[in-house]
Amino acid sequence: MRRKIRELQPNPALRLIDRWRSGSDIRSWVDGLAGERLTGRKLDRLRGRGWFTLHAIQWASGADIDHLAIGPAGVFSINSKRHRGKTVWYGDTAVTVNGASTRHIVVSQSEARRVSRVLSGRCGVDVPVRPVISVVRAAKLTVKAANPPVLVLAVEHLDRILSGLSPKLSSDQVAHIYDVARDARTWAG
Numbered sequence: 001m002r003r004k005i006r007e008l009q010p011n012p013a014l015r016l017i018d019r020w021r022s023g024s025d026i027r028s029w030v031d032g033l034a035g036e037r038l039t040g041r042k043l044d045r046l047r048g049r050g051w052f053t054l055h056a057i058q059w060a061s062g063a064d065i066d067h068l069a070i071g072p073a074g075v076f077s078i079n080s081k082r083h084r085g086k087t088v089w090y091g092d093t094a095v096t097v098n099g100a101s102t103r104h105i106v107v108s109q110s111e112a113r114r115v116s117r118v119l120s121g122r123c124g125v126d127v128p129v130r131p132v133i134s135v136v137r138a139a140k141l142t143v144k145a146a147n148p149p150v151l152v153l154a155v156e157h158l159d160r161i162l163s164g165l166s167p168k169l170s171s172d173q174v175a176h177i178y179d180v181a182r183d184a185r186t187w188a189g
Contacts, residue, residue, distance in 0.1 A: 035082030035136035036066055038155055042134070043069050043078065045159040050171060052178040060188050065115060070178045073165035075119065075129045077112040079104070084137040090152040092145045095133065104133055108150050118187065122180045134158050
């Protein structure tokens with residue numbers, strides 16, 4: 001994200017001004033970066049509980065995976081969405097922000113499937129990946145889904161919820177998947 005911000009505005013002084021200008025592309029990217037950092041700090045709290053986390057994993061296409069958490073409860077592909085001061089609602093198949101539909105669910109599910117395919121191929125075993133959306137700084141988050149296909153969580157609860165899920169992987173499985181995931185060649189194809 002920092003690279004993209006520098007590409008949008010190479011001049012440091014103008015970049016600083018644009019960070020505070022309402023509606024600027026740079027402000028949007030800076031807000032996203034702040035949300036990803038907060039999500040990353042929450043996920044890093046899982047490390048002492050048998051979890052491993054990776055952040056900003058680069059695909060060969062230039063796109064990235066915001067966060068990957070690998071632990072006893074499984075593998076989670078986490079998208080950070082900063083919606084400061086907005087009302088976020090999640091039903092079974094849609095997320096709305098201030099009443100406007102988003103593509104958050106479809107994008108998160110697609111990313112999780114892709115991550116699962118890549119990890120499964122490199123690990124030699126099926127590696128299910130559950131999509132998660134970390135909602136950062138929303139004024140209100142409402143979840144109206146009994147068994148949601150995507151976990152939509154306030155960033156404040158992210159580490160507690162993930163660490164409280166039922167274990168599915170042994171420590172050896174977690175370590176193996178993490179070793180594969182942290183190898184840049186895994187994501188290069």
